[in-house]
Amino acid sequence: MTRKTTLEQASESVPSAPSGQLGARVLHARLVKGMTLKEVAALAQCSESSVSKIERNLASPSLAMLHRLAHALNTNVSELTADKWPNTGPVLKAGERFVHSFGHGTEHRGIELETISTAVKGSLLQANIHILQPGAKSDGQIEHVGEEVGYVLEGSVILLLGKERYELNAGDAFHFSSHTAHGYENTGTHIARILWVNTPATF
Incomplete structure (x- = not known):
């Protein structure tokens, strides 16, 4: 396929x-x-x-x-x-998950989050697939309580941790404290997809 x-x-x-x-x-x-x-x-x-x-x-x-x-x-x-999740148990089938689109000004459009967990307030962890169109970037950096782990599924991205910039490609992974100001951008010419897990459920 x-x-x-x-x-x-x-x-x-x-x-x-x-x-x-x-x-x-x-x-x-x-x-x-x-x-x-x-x-x-x-x-x-x-x-x-x-x-x-x-x-x-x-x-x-x-x-x-x-x-x-x-x-x-x-x-x-x-x-x-997100809409209220139907009571279908712990499995979220491909093609049945919500995708949330975000945009604020032309330069910040092209970011979507595909929800792969049914996390609610109080959950210990949360997971999404971040989908970044070429040229898309976060609106500045954010920081909050918790930890974050990610794995680049496709494409290449720049991970911003404070003043540090890390170039990541498909197969690369990361782990950092959410207290560190963080953001990202897709400087490549192809779509980027990142499996992103954070604790607690802040997104």
Whole structure:
């Protein structure tokens, strides 16, 4: 079987999380917490208008911004983006997993996360396949509690750990403390796919 080599093929037949629900979930989480737009924006290091636009589905946050919003609201990215998983047991079949798309400005588009675990808040670990289109990069670096382990399945990426840059190719692996500011970028000309596991479930 020919291996998929484009972002569209990699996402083919995989259900996407309903984008319209993100804003409602961010709004609901904020109201449940009794927080103002100003309070959430301060914790998420963004403007009040950015939070307001996300809540009204007028803007799509980058993965880094969504992570900061989830942290500010004491939840995780999966709870804000994924539908409730059907009670089908511990197995997630190929072609039946959610793929979440993230974008914030032209240079940050082309990042998708294919969920391969049903982690919720309080889970000890979480796993996704990060799918990076050529030229895609994270919106700055993030840091949080926990540890991260990854394995490059396809393509090549630059892993950013603080001021250090590591060039990784298919077959390379990494492990670092999530307290270290981290991000990545696909500087290659082909799609990159990374199996990424982190503890606890922050995404």
